[in-house]
Amino acid sequence: MCLAIPARVTELLADGMARISLDGVTKVVSVALVDDVRVGDYIVLHVGYALAKIDEVEAERTLALLREAAGSLALAEAAS
Amino acid sequence: MKYVDEYRDGRLAGAIAERIAAEAARGRDYYFMEFCGGHTHAISRYGLEDLLPANIRMIHGPGCPVCVLPIGRIDHAIRLAERPEITLCTYGDLMRVPGPHGTSLLKAKAAGADIRMVYSTLDALRIAEAEPSREVVFFAIGFETTTPPTALAIRIADKKRLKNFSIFCNHVITPAAIASILDHPDVRTLGAIRIDGFIGPAHVSTVIGTQPYKFFAEEYEKPVVVAGFEPLDVMQAILMLVRQVNDGRHEVENEYIRAVTEEGNLKAQSEVAEVFELREAFEWRGLGIVPYSALRLREAFAQYDAERRFPVVTEPVRDNPACECGAILRGVKRPTECRLFGTACTPETPIGSCMVSAEGACAAHWTYGRFREDTAASVGQRAAS
Amino acid sequence: MNVTQKISKPYRRKLDLANGRVDLSHGSGGRAMAQLIADIFHNALDNDWLRQGNDQAAFDAPSGRMVMSTDGYVVSPLFFPGGDIGSLAVHGTINDIAMAGARPLHLSASFIIEEGFALADLDRIAQSMGKASREAGVPVVTGDTKVVERGKADGVFITTAGVGVVPAGIELSGDRARPGDTVILSGTLGDHGIAVMSKRQNLEFETQILSDSAALHGLVADIVATAGPWLRAMRDPTRGGLAATLNELAYQSGVGFRIEEDAIPVKPEVAAACELLGLDPLYVANEGKLIAIVAPEGGAAALAAMKRHPLGCDAAIIGEAVADERRFVQMVTAFGGGRIVDWLSGEQLPRIC
Numbered sequence: 001m002c003l004a005i006p007a008r009v010t011e012l013l014a015d016g017m018a019r020i021s022l023d024g025v026t027k028v029v030s031v032a033l034v035d036d037v038r039v040g041d042y043i044v045l046h047v048g049y050a051l052a053k054i055d056e057v058e059a060e061r062t063l064a065l066l067r068e069a070a071g072s073l074a075l076a077e078a079a080s
Numbered sequence: 081m082k083y084v085d086e087y088r089d090g091r092l093a094g095a096i097a098e099r100i101a102a103e104a105a106r107g108r109d110y111y112f113m114e115f116c117g118g119h120t121h122a123i124s125r126y127g128l129e130d131l132l133p134a135n136i137r138m139i140h141g142p143g144c145p146v147c148v149l150p151i152g153r154i155d156h157a158i159r160l161a162e163r164p165e166i167t168l169c170t171y172g173d174l175m176r177v178p179g180p181h182g183t184s185l186l187k188a189k190a191a192g193a194d195i196r197m198v199y200s201t202l203d204a205l206r207i208a209e210a211e212p213s214r215e216v217v218f219f220a221i222g223f224e225t226t227t228p229p230t231a232l233a234i235r236i237a238d239k240k241r242l243k244n245f246s247i248f249c250n251h252v253i254t255p256a257a258i259a260s261i262l263d264h265p266d267v268r269t270l271g272a273i274r275i276d277g278f279i280g281p282a283h284v285s286t287v288i289g290t291q292p293y294k295f296f297a298e299e300y301e302k303p304v305v306v307a308g309f310e311p312l313d314v315m316q317a318i319l320m321l322v323r324q325v326n327d328g329r330h331e332v333e334n335e336y337i338r339a340v341t342e343e344g345n346l347k348a349q350s351e352v353a354e355v356f357e358l359r360e361a362f363e364w365r366g367l368g369i370v371p372y373s374a375l376r377l378r379e380a381f382a383q384y385d386a387e388r389r390f391p392v393v394t395e396p397v398r399d400n401p402a403c404e405c406g407a408i409l410r411g412v413k414r415p416t417e418c419r420l421f422g423t424a425c426t427p428e429t430p431i432g433s434c435m436v437s438a439e440g441a442c443a444a445h446w447t448y449g450r451f452r453e454d455t456a457a458s459v460g461q462r463a464a465s
Numbered sequence: 466m467n468v469t470q471k472i473s474k475p476y477r478r479k480l481d482l483a484n485g486r487v488d489l490s491h492g493s494g495g496r497a498m499a500q501l502i503a504d505i506f507h508n509a510l511d512n513d514w515l516r517q518g519n520d521q522a523a524f525d526a527p528s529g530r531m532v533m534s535t536d537g538y539v540v541s542p543l544f545f546p547g548g549d550i551g552s553l554a555v556h557g558t559i560n561d562i563a564m565a566g567a568r569p570l571h572l573s574a575s576f577i578i579e580e581g582f583a584l585a586d587l588d589r590i591a592q593s594m595g596k597a598s599r600e601a602g603v604p605v606v607t608g609d610t611k612v613v614e615r616g617k618a619d620g621v622f623i624t625t626a627g628v629g630v631v632p633a634g635i636e637l638s639g640d641r642a643r644p645g646d647t648v649i650l651s652g653t654l655g656d657h658g659i660a661v662m663s664k665r666q667n668l669e670f671e672t673q674i675l676s677d678s679a680a681l682h683g684l685v686a687d688i689v690a691t692a693g694p695w696l697r698a699m700r701d702p703t704r705g706g707l708a709a710t711l712n713e714l715a716y717q718s719g720v721g722f723r724i725e726e727d728a729i730p731v732k733p734e735v736a737a738a739c740e741l742l743g744l745d746p747l748y749v750a751n752e753g754k755l756i757a758i759v760a761p762e763g764g765a766a767a768l769a770a771m772k773r774h775p776l777g778c779d780a781a782i783i784g785e786a787v788a789d790e791r792r793f794v795q796m797v798t799a800f801g802g803g804r805i806v807d808w809l810s811g812e813q814l815p816r817i818c
Contacts, residue, residue, distance in 0.1 A: 002225035002283040003743045006083035023081050023737035027670040033228050033348045044339050047817050048200025049229040052286040052339045059338035066312050070095030090799045127802020172814035203667040448804040
């Protein structure tokens, strides 16, 4: 539930608003619910509001875990 | 799309699926409920059930705010919209939800009501400012993900001293719904519905954090894994649940670490607490009356409450007695076990909300999965094998 | 000069294209209407038939099987990135003719205009139609104009009809798909629908995406020339998108389809806009794309012909027809899982859930 999509902040505007870009699609949205948003940050966007920032380090860690889960099987198969 | 495409990598999917199959113990079944309708939708859209071994079954939960809205609330919204001075702003999801006697917001609009579909509360505020002679009412629904945007809209309306803006509040609370499912006799009684663990909602959790689920993990001894929205997130979460069940653990784990923390978004939580308070009780379609499960505006913001501002007389509305939305929302029945599924109730002629909402279990099965012909018989066969 | 001589040379005020508006006199059949038609429509669409000034256009019947089609255009907003209701009205009917494998010959255009509509906008639309018509080589040979009271039309509604002629030996129809036939899509999905939606009230976003509105008869001629004998059916996925079109064909032909999500071309920006609004590109309208159902022996040739043409450079084989009594359109997802691509009930609406 709650369709939300990661989008990149391209410009900070007045009154807690910002411009975001999603692969070239841009929109002015509210970032008033998240502290310390900077240009270049990725936010989770839901109905025109940023709800959280995407943590780049944790995102990498998740990807590594996914690849490990996938890769370990390949390694095991290669070894057997 | 960054932070999206990487988690939709099909090549990894097959490998993770094999890992799940390798670790899922033979000779037992695993029943996991994905609480959140968005996860239901992702599972259907990507055909994830095809990738899981036969002994892992996904049960679709009630985490779809459109699905759990009782008919009476749609009726109330239509009556508000029919008042000539009111402009009702709504998210697209609600336009086709059936009200009583075959009505809907879409049909009311066709009959002349001023109903406007918007993407955000910000759009509703813009309309209120641009059209001061109209009474703008925003039809507010959603779990904790969607509540902060409404709270902020009220704050903005207050700051701008808007005299023509109000909300029709139907915001609901996730932990209360989970408790209601787990407390239901069908679940607590041994041998009826079995739920071995939960996939916790993605974006609700960005707001409330993982902390609220600890109670369920401990009290009911069920593992909870909060998962991101993308298909690889869901698969990884299923793997983590299988591991917990195998280990006999019942903890709260977080797969969606890139967006969810233990405490959540404190700023959003405080905005909500400022503006809203808990209703003593609220009716949920399928779950009946659930105490302390929904929100209303605090007294200080009463002027923005459409229910207080525009008293409307509604009659109590009963669901169609043959409609199994309730049982389906609790995970007790599957769509194909409802007599109306595919006959009287189709996406063109929906009877219950499970069929209208894009992420309702019935709509998901009809739209994405009915070619699998999942009958009650085959469910029994799989459970016995 | 005496009074009679003065009256015989009446002072005719020019149409105020900059600030003028259509009023009921422009539809009443009198001088005002004649002036509107001449200064705006004949000016933009100019050809021999229109210059004759009759209520009908006469032409010699071509030999061969003829095709006729009509469509009403009610798009809102009237002007969108990459096109407008005028160019759409020309392209759309040309395409319906072309989907039969036919060469479009002539178009007619009827306008229902709302009282108060800006002449500047009407002129802009007419000019756009003229340009589309000239570029396609298909003239608008006859037309009609009506004006209705304020509030009874959304600015302007346009209906175009067209006639064309089918080359000998070509007989395309939606009921001719057979199990094993190849399904080819001529290019990226969703461009038109997203371009239009980006301008819709309360859903706006900024994008570089342009509507793909285009006349496809040139592309069709190439496909027919190269793969004619193996061509079973063609259809353009307009309202309801690829999903509607494949379901229609499945139903008409009594077959199922199996398509691959990975093979379907979608521009990244269109995919992003769909994610933002909760839309599925499979259901979004296209106005410059076609689906071709081709017997397997002709698939490669048809694809090659498409890719050589500028309007088909992104063409791809996306799947095949299969035997299926249930007439399902099944899709293998990018994930390797399966799902059905069903009809949509009504228009796809943006969602939050």
